[in-house]
Amino acid sequence: MFGTLRGYFSTDLAIDLGTANTLIYVRGRGIVLDEPSVVAIRQEGPTGKKTIQAVGLEAKQMLGRTPGNIQAIRPMKDGVIADFNVTEQMLKYFIKKVHDTRLFHPSPRIIICVPSGATQVERRAIRESAIGAGARQVYLIEEPMAAAIGAGLPVAEATGSMVVDIGGGTTEVGVISLGGVVYTASVRVGGDKFDESIINYIRRNYGMLIGESTSEAIKKEMGSAFPGSEVREMEVKGRNLAEGIPRSFTVTSNEVLEALTDPLNTIVSAVKSALEQTPPELGADIAEKGMVLTGGGALLRDIDRLLMEETGLPVIVADDPLTCVVRGSGRALEEMDRLSTVFTND
Amino acid sequence: MSNAFIDGLGALLAHTREEQGISQADAAQRLKLSVRQIEAIEAEDWPHLPGEVFRRGFVRNYARLLELNPDDLVRPVDTEATATHTITAPSEGLTIGRSPITRWVALPLAALLLFLLVVALLYQWLRQGEQALVSPVGLGETLEPPQAVTPAVPSPPAESPPVGGQQPLPATPETGEEGTVVLPLPLNPQPVSQPTSQPVSQPSADTAALGKAAAEPQGKPSPGSAPLRDAATSGNAARETRPAATEATVQVQSGGSAALRFSTSDDAWVQVLDGKGQRFSKLVRAGTQEQLSGQPPFKLVVGNAAQVKLTYNGHQIDLRPFIGEKVARLTLE
Numbered sequence: 001m002f003g004t005l006r007g008y009f010s011t012d013l014a015i016d017l018g019t020a021n022t023l024i025y026v027r028g029r030g031i032v033l034d035e036p037s038v039v040a041i042r043q044e045g046p047t048g049k050k051t052i053q054a055v056g057l058e059a060k061q062m063l064g065r066t067p068g069n070i071q072a073i074r075p076m077k078d079g080v081i082a083d084f085n086v087t088e089q090m091l092k093y094f095i096k097k098v099h100d101t102r103l104f105h106p107s108p109r110i111i112i113c114v115p116s117g118a119t120q121v122e123r124r125a126i127r128e129s130a131i132g133a134g135a136r137q138v139y140l141i142e143e144p145m146a147a148a149i150g151a152g153l154p155v156a157e158a159t160g161s162m163v164v165d166i167g168g169g170t171t172e173v174g175v176i177s178l179g180g181v182v183y184t185a186s187v188r189v190g191g192d193k194f195d196e197s198i199i200n201y202i203r204r205n206y207g208m209l210i211g212e213s214t215s216e217a218i219k220k221e222m223g224s225a226f227p228g229s230e231v232r233e234m235e236v237k238g239r240n241l242a243e244g245i246p247r248s249f250t251v252t253s254n255e256v257l258e259a260l261t262d263p264l265n266t267i268v269s270a271v272k273s274a275l276e277q278t279p280p281e282l283g284a285d286i287a288e289k290g291m292v293l294t295g296g297g298a299l300l301r302d303i304d305r306l307l308m309e310e311t312g313l314p315v316i317v318a319d320d321p322l323t324c325v326v327r328g329s330g331r332a333l334e335e336m337d338r339l340s341t342v343f344t345n346d
Numbered sequence: 347m348s349n350a351f352i353d354g355l356g357a358l359l360a361h362t363r364e365e366q367g368i369s370q371a372d373a374a375q376r377l378k379l380s381v382r383q384i385e386a387i388e389a390e391d392w393p394h395l396p397g398e399v400f401r402r403g404f405v406r407n408y409a410r411l412l413e414l415n416p417d418d419l420v421r422p423v424d425t426e427a428t429a430t431h432t433i434t435a436p437s438e439g440l441t442i443g444r445s446p447i448t449r450w451v452a453l454p455l456a457a458l459l460l461f462l463l464v465v466a467l468l469y470q471w472l473r474q475g476e477q478a479l480v481s482p483v484g485l486g487e488t489l490e491p492p493q494a495v496t497p498a499v500p501s502p503p504a505e506s507p508p509v510g511g512q513q514p515l516p517a518t519p520e521t522g523e524e525g526t527v528v529l530p531l532p533l534n535p536q537p538v539s540q541p542t543s544q545p546v547s548q549p550s551a552d553t554a555a556l557g558k559a560a561a562e563p564q565g566k567p568s569p570g571s572a573p574l575r576d577a578a579t580s581g582n583a584a585r586e587t588r589p590a591a592t593e594a595t596v597q598v599q600s601g602g603s604a605a606l607r608f609s610t611s612d613d614a615w616v617q618v619l620d621g622k623g624q625r626f627s628k629l630v631r632a633g634t635q636e637q638l639s640g641q642p643p644f645k646l647v648v649g650n651a652a653q654v655k656l657t658y659n660g661h662q663i664d665l666r667p668f669i670g671e672k673v674a675r676l677t678l679e
Contacts, residue, residue: 151399152399290403292399314379314407319422
């Protein structure tokens, strides 16, 4: 009823609702929020009433360390919503957080990213979730397009540009020309799958069970996508499956590379498939300029080298790859009139 | 274009490559670039290379190949988006969903404010209507400036009637502190005939007829004739048996004005039409007095008449015989 009025007191937002992190760009101010997409929920009393205990970084620190009455939930999975209500509450909290005004509930216009492989149901869920969180109007933008804009690729020109966005839940491959997506592919492999592969590898080869946080630490510390000259080691603590007692052991970078082989091969296959599907003129442009890596997965050591060797094309990592998607969405927000074609209609 | 890189970038890269014994073709093969592109980088021939994003990536890759620190060669990208302050989301004091203030206080508060506004507007409207009701009706339209004012008739009964020979100039009513209103008086008043009423022409018959059940607490009947006409309630006089009723005295001022005085113990509406057609209407407030003079006969309509004491030329008139519902209608001659 008062949406228009409240709109005057709200600022437009671009949100990268990622599996691992949620970033918010505010028009005219830039990126103002970068928090893990984690919500901790406490169940109270005999009635079982649920309240939000923590959101963001604090909730992430609770992952795997919660008592019985607290659940640390990652409401996004594989790039899409796994828990609608918790996602809505998380968005509501973040939106409220980035607004200074306390008089009115914010009712902003929101640009929100969706994986290109998301189904209509999944897109609808994201849209409804944002509206439920107080958005006045919701525009959806596909992640490859947002990543390409954020990386600074010439998306509006008549030249082909290829972007590979390796996120927490999905890897998006897109070929873009003249402001539109020529080809896009999405595989549900990303940082989470890397962690999962490391956990499985260590359980299989060492008989040890480690948690997600430890696995992520291993990946960041010595994860690599291409064999290097230097072999690094790391001491890891976990629970021995046979004895049931916590033990520590040492993992090498080569073992991590071996563990990551499967998800990396999936990404390489997706990129090769995209190149096969790309029209020849655009393929020539890509051969000249190469492809651009964005997303947190681009920070995996030597992943550009892997793709370079596998495809024989130049591969470059974008500046500040973690924020490319939200920066691209933010630029689409700032130049909504000029970049109106980049939004999806469904 | 070259702002993205340090000065002498191409020469540094070429020099380092030669030091390490790597040919341009070898570097191109390992970076998956063409030899032409390697030459362009070393010559800083930026127009022959793709856009800035790609140039930065190529130089960074080239630097890594030559085991140089890319950050020393490539200036940080000027992204205003990353320069702004980033806020974190502390979970302390977390409130999710609609706050109780909004739900339980704000809406009732808004409703209360709206209600108060409506009440205030209604009160203002009623006050305006009341003021319009209290103002004299019709006098301002028919009366004229104050220099033609007939001397006001002070309170009876000691006051003698006004001088009969005075010019009957129309006058603006003069409302004094006690609410005295003076109406214009003609030289030769003509009694108004009332075909539907029974005129009482005998000078003393009025007191005999109407004052038979009434005491005479004050004053004596005037020697003059005072026909009293009751248009509506003449038959009700027999019902009046209360001894406290004041006398109904009618006095005729031949060739002069007559004075009426109303005093009420409660708000009462009074309308007087004198023999010249001048009309006086007013709400007489409780505890106040209203005095006026004019040319008889007077047609009176007195609302809430039970609370009104009427004095006609110093003689109190009992209104009760003339009260219908609450309104008394009578004619004084």
